[in-house]
Structures are given as structure tokens and as C-alpha cells.
Amino acid sequence: xxxxxxxxxxxxxxxxxxxxxxxxxFETPLISGGIVDSFSMVSLKRFLENKYNIxxxxxxxxxxxxxxxxxxxSLVEDFVGKKG
Amino acid sequence: xxxxxxxxxAYQEQLKGIQNAGLFKQERFIHSPQAADIxxxxxxxxxxxxxxxxxxxxxxxLSSHPDVVKAAHEGLESRGYGMSSVRFICGTQDIHRxxxxxxxxxxxxxxxxxxxxxxxxxxxVFEAVLTKDDVMISDRLxxxxxxxxxRLCSAMHDTYKHSDMAHLEEKLQLHADKRLxxxxxxxxxxxxxxxxxxxxxxxxxxxYDALLLVDDxxxxxxxxxxxxxxxxxxxxxxxxxxxxTTFGKALGGASGGCVSGRRELVEMCRQxxxxxxxxxxxxxxVVSGVLKVMEILxxxxxxxxxxxxxxxxxxxxxxxxxxxxxxxxxxxxxxMLFNAKLSQDFSKALYDEGIYAIGFFFPVVPQGQARIRTQxxxxxxxxxxxxxxxxxxxxxxxxxxxxxxxQEIIQMYGM
Numbered sequence: 001x002x003x004x005x006x007x008x009x010x011x012x013x014x015x016x017x018x019x020x021x022x023x024x025x026f027e028t029p030l031i032s033g034g035i036v037d038s039f040s041m042v043s044l045k046r047f048l049e050n051k052y053n054i055x056x057x058x059x060x061x062x063x064x065x066x067x068x069x070x071x072x073x074s075l076v077e078d079f080v081g082k083k084g
Numbered sequence: 085x086x087x088x089x090x091x092x093x094a095y096q097e098q099l100k101g102i103q104n105a106g107l108f109k110q111e112r113f114i115h116s117p118q119a120a121d122i123x124x125x126x127x128x129x130x131x132x133x134x135x136x137x138x139x140x141x142x143x144x145x146l147s148s149h150p151d152v153v154k155a156a157h158e159g160l161e162s163r164g165y166g167m168s169s170v171r172f173i174c175g176t177q178d179i180h181r182x183x184x185x186x187x188x189x190x191x192x193x194x195x196x197x198x199x200x201x202x203x204x205x206x207x208x209v210f211e212a213v214l215t216k217d218d219v220m221i222s223d224r225l226x227x228x229x230x231x232x233x234x235r236l237c238s239a240m241h242d243t244y245k246h247s248d249m250a251h252l253e254e255k256l257q258l259h260a261d262k263r264l265x266x267x268x269x270x271x272x273x274x275x276x277x278x279x280x281x282x283x284x285x286x287x288x289x290x291x292y293d294a295l296l297l298v299d300d301x302x303x304x305x306x307x308x309x310x311x312x313x314x315x316x317x318x319x320x321x322x323x324x325x326x327x328x329t330t331f332g333k334a335l336g337g338a339s340g341g342c343v344s345g346r347r348e349l350v351e352m353c354r355q356x357x358x359x360x361x362x363x364x365x366x367x368x369x370v371v372s373g374v375l376k377v378m379e380i381l382x383x384x385x386x387x388x389x390x391x392x393x394x395x396x397x398x399x400x401x402x403x404x405x406x407x408x409x410x411x412x413x414x415x416x417x418x419x420m421l422f423n424a425k426l427s428q429d430f431s432k433a434l435y436d437e438g439i440y441a442i443g444f445f446f447p448v449v450p451q452g453q454a455r456i457r458t459q460x461x462x463x464x465x466x467x468x469x470x471x472x473x474x475x476x477x478x479x480x481x482x483x484x485x486x487x488x489x490x491q492e493i494i495q496m497y498g499m
Contacts, residue, residue: 018245039234040224042242046258 005073011047012069016040026070031063041066048072054079106424107447112440117148118337120463124440136468138441138458141333143306143415144377144387145463151380152336152373159372171198171365179371186378187342191304191312191329192321195350198371200363202301202330202341203229208357209297209328210237213349214266219259221294222268223247223280230268230299239266246273249284256292265292271300271314271327272307275449275457277416279307282318295349297326301341302416305334306388306462311381325349331370336377340366391415391462394469398460401473406487407480415460418444419476420453422490423497427454430479437475452499 005026013024016036030036036044045061048054056079065075102108112126118140123132146152159179169175184196199205206229210220218239222230225246234241242259244251252267259265267289269280282298289296300313308316315324326345331338343353353360366374381387395415402409408420421427427443434441434456445454460469480486485493 039231039241040243042240043255043258046242050258 004076005069007051008048008069008072008076012036012044015043015047024069026073027068029067030069031067036066038063044072048076052076052080106428106445118142119148120145120461120465120468122440126435133435133438135435135438135440136464136472137461138439138472140337140459140461141302142337142461142463143334143391143459144381145391145461146334146377146380146387147337147463149377149380152376155376156369156373159375160369163368163372165369166367167364169364170362171360175364177368177371179368179375180365183366183371183375183378184342186375187329187344190378190382191327191344192315193324193327193344194347196342196344197350197353197357197360198365199341199343199357199359200365201332201339202299202328203232204359204363205328205341205343205357206230206233206299207236208233208359209326209343209353210234210239210266211358212353212356213326214239214264216240217263218266219262219264220266220268221252221255221259223270223273225273225275226268226270227274227299227301230270234268247278247281249281249288252285253288253292256288256294260292265294266297266325267294268297269299270302271298272302272414272416274302274416275418275444275455276410277412277414277418278410279303279314279317279412279414282314282320282324286318286320286323295325296323297328297345298324299328301328301330301333302414304329305377305381306391307414310385311388331366331374331377335381336370336373338370338373340370340374387462391460394462394464394466395460397466398458398469398473401469402458402476405473405477405480407476407485408488408490408493410455417458417460418455419458420455420490420493421485421497422452422454422494422499424454426483426493426497427456430456430483433479433482434475437478439472439475452494 045056049056066072112124114122114124115132116123120137122135122137124135125132163177163179167175180198184198187196210233214237216238220234220239220241222243223246224243242255244255267285272279285296303313305311307314315321326343326349328343331340343350399417410418421430424445427445431441431443441456441458444457
């Protein structure tokens with residue numbers, strides 16, 4: 001789980017934060033905190049699907065489910081588990 | 085009928101919230117034609133004040149040009165006032181098609197379709213040419229009208245960091261499996277005045293088989309050696325698949341817009357773009373005015389050359405005075421103040437000095453990036469710019485920000 005969270009944190013930092021942005025942690029609210037807008041969630045979803053070879057249906061990829069690194073990791077784990 | 089007090093009160097609370105957040109927009113009434121010198125009533129009921137306009141999109145100074153006004157009068161006489169029909173029923177005149185031909189020639193594209201506004205062009209173009217199997221990849225700072233058009237389209241949407249070509253390339257690779265990829269950008273970004281890297285974007289789009297759409301509303305008529313737009317400036321004429329632009333800024337400033345580009349894509353808009361299909365097009369009187377504008381621009385580059393000189397003069401003056409500016413070489417020159425209240429107070433103090441320039445702050449620009457956006461016009465004479473500069477320096481001294489860095493201004497006033 002920690003490795004997965006680190007990977008997601010790294011991606012979110014690189015993808016959404018500017019050089020002078022405050023750093024984020026596993027619990028930082030991403031969507032409700034205005035760091036990731038709902039438009040830009042698409043790239044995160046696609047990144048996870050490609051990286052972990054899973055399909056996250058649109059009805060599961062909600063702003064709530066994507067609102068922190070911990071929540072995203074937990075969602076990914078569900079699907080990785082199902083696949084196995 | 086069904087507007088009970090409960091609902092009225094709820095809206096009143098909402099409006100109060102906007103006011104309390106300092107985000108309430110108020111119109112200022114101008115009692116003269118649009119020009120460098122205008123007469124303004126502000127606040128409402130106050131006596132008229134003569135001020136220099138430093139914040140209009142009247143880049144070429146053609147909004148009240150006598151030849152344009154005369155052509156509009158003639159158009160009104162010869163083609164009437166309204167069409168009372170959408171284009172494809174009985175709302176197309178010869179002059180509508182003539183303007184489309186003129187724009188195609190001017191922009192160096194294959195065909196053009198008029199829209200009631202560029203907002204409508206951007207609202208209609210994506211759903212007309214893309215499907216759910218496609219992806220739209222847009223710069224994170226594109227204009228609100230593009231964002232609305234994107235929202236109306238069923239294709240997937242992704243973004244890349246502002247003008248970050250490496251990030252754009254990553255996105256083109258990420259979405260390689262899509263039927264069609266469309267990259268979307270402003271030509272000149274309206275809040276910062278910087279120009280998209282269209283030469284690099286064209287190369288990337290060619291490499292990854294993507295279409296490129298550019299909204300050139302803040303460029304058409306004056307950017308590039310002969311004013312064709314950012315594609316001329318970047319040396320990629322003929323390589324932009326879709327250009328959307330407006331007649332509401334440099335090109336006469338009245339209203340209207342267009343989609344110009346590859347023949348089939350424009351034709352898809354004619355068949356499917358809803359703002360074209362379900363709304364009257366540009367009124368004949370405006371079309372007649374824009375045709376005159378295009379004639380003026382085709383005859384000489386004098387106005388865009390003057391604009392370029394004016395903009396360079398203004399930028400140099402502000403830089404030497406010690407203001408923090410956004411870098412760029414367009415007539416949009418933002419004076420950075422960072423703090424929202426400071427931008428409002430600064431604007432008010434400028435107005436007292438006879439200069440009309442508005443403060444922009446969140447959510448129009450990102451938090452902590454408040455500014456006065458100045459916009460230069462070919463309608464300005466050097467005398468206007470000198471008077472405006474004197475006022476900026478006087479107000480800059482009053483707020484003690486001249487020669488101060490971004491960090492120092494933030495220290496004094498906060499973000």
C-alpha cells in the first residue's frame with residue numbers, strides 16, 4: 001500500500017503541482033482542495049489504468065474517490081485485487 | 085408567478101455572498117464611442133469624467149473609425165437591419181459569404197463559417213467535429229469559452245501545464261489509442277499576454293497525428309508581420325487545422341466570430357454546430373463594418389505597426405519605472421500587484437488620475453496573482469501613453485511598489 005501511495009503521490013505532484021506550490025501528503029484534499037480539477041482527473045485515471053493494468057469504470061472514478069492519495073490507493077487496490 | 089419570498093431571499097443571500105467575497109462585478113457606463121479617450125459615469129450617477137482607456141480590446145483603434153462607421157451605415161441602408169432567420173432557412177446574405185471568403189483569405193485557411201460570437205464558435209466547434217472516441221488536450225490556461233465548448237462535447241478531455249511542451253507530448257503519448265486527438269490552445273493568452281508556442285505545437289501534432297485548434301481572438305488583425313495572427317508570427321501559416329477568432333476585439337470590436345480551417349471541419353460545423361444552427365448570425369450592419377475593416381487591414385500594416393511600437397513604448401516605460409510586469413511582446417501588458425485588494429485600490433487611484441484600467445483578481449486569475457491588465461491600442465498616441473505613465477508612476481509611489489520585487493510587494497500587502 002505504501003509503495004502504491006508513493007507512486008500516486010509522485011504522479012500527482014509532477015502532474016498537477018507547479019514548481020512553487022506547497023508540497024502535498026497522502027491526506028491532502030486534491031479535488032475539494034482545488035489542486036486537481038475534475039477535468040484533469042482524466043490523466044490520473046488513465047495513468048492508474050495503464051500502470052496497474054486495470055479498468056476503473058466512470059461511476060467509480062468520482063471526485064470523492066479521487067480526493068486524496070490514500071483514497072485513490074484504496075480504489076486502485078480494489079481493482080487490482082479483483083483482477084487477481 | 086412562482087417566485088416566492090423563500091426563493092428571492094435565497095438569491096439575495098447568494099448575491100450578498102458574492103459581494104462579501106469582493107467578487108461583485110459592476111458595470112461602468114461609457115457615454116462616448118469606444119476610443120482612447122472616453123467619457124465615463126462611475127459610480128452610477130456620478131458626473132461624467134474624461135479618462136484615457138487602457139483596458140479595451142480595441143487593439144487597432146478601429147471600433148469608431150469613420151470609414152468603418154460609414155460602411156456600417158451603407159450596409160444598414162443596402163441590406164437592412166435584421167435577418168429574422170437562422171442562416172440555413174433564409175438568414176444568409178451575399179455579404180455573409182463574402183466575409184467568410186475574406187477571412188479565409190486573410191487567415192490563410194481553406195474555409196470559414198461565421199458565428200454570432202467567438203464564444204458561440206468555441207461552444208459549437210468541438211461537438212461538431214469530435215466524438216466520444218476522441219480526446220481533447222487543452223492548455224490549462226485556455227479561455228473560459230473554450231472550456232465551455234469542451235464541456236459540451238462527448239470526447240474525453242485532458243489538460244497540459246501552461247505552454248509546457250514536454251507535458252503536452254506526454255499527453256499525446258498517453259492518449260495514443262484514441263481515434264482522434266485534438267490539441268487546444270489560445271494564440272495569445274488574454275490574462276498574461278504570452279503567445280502559444282505554435283511552431284513546437286505544430287511539430288508535435290504532426291509527430292502524433294493530432295489536430296490543432298487555436299483561438300486567436302487576442303491576435304487576429306495585429307500579431308504577425310501582416311497581422312494574420314499567431315500562426316503568422318510562429319511561421320506556421322496553413323498548418324493550423326482550426327482557428328477560431330472574434331470580430332469583437334481588433335476587427336472592429338462590434339460582435340461576431342468565426343471558425344476557419346480545414347474545409348471538411350468547417351463544413352461539419354455548418355452541418356452540426358448548434359450555435360450556428362439555432363441562432364441568427366451576425367447582423368448585416370456589423371458584417372458591412374467588418375468587411376471595411378478587412379479592406380483597411382489588407383491595404384496597409386500601418387495600424388498594427390503603430391500598435392507594436394506603442395506596446396513596446398508602454399512596456400519600456402513601465403519597466404523603467406520599476407513595475408513588475410508579465411514578460412511578453414503583445415499589447416497585453418499586465419502590471420502585477422499580487423494582492424486582490426491592492427489591485428482594486430490601485431485601479432481606483434488610477435481612475436482618480438484620469439486613467440481607466442481595471443484590476444483582475446481571483447477567480448479570473450489564479451489566487452495571489454492579482455494585477456492591472458493594461459491593453460495598448462493603435463488608437464493611443466504617445467501623448468496618451470505618457471499621461472498614463474505619469475499616473476501609473478504617481479499611484480505606484482503612493483502605494484510604494486516602484487522598484488519592489490514580487491516578494492517585497494507580497495510582504496507589504498499579502499497574497
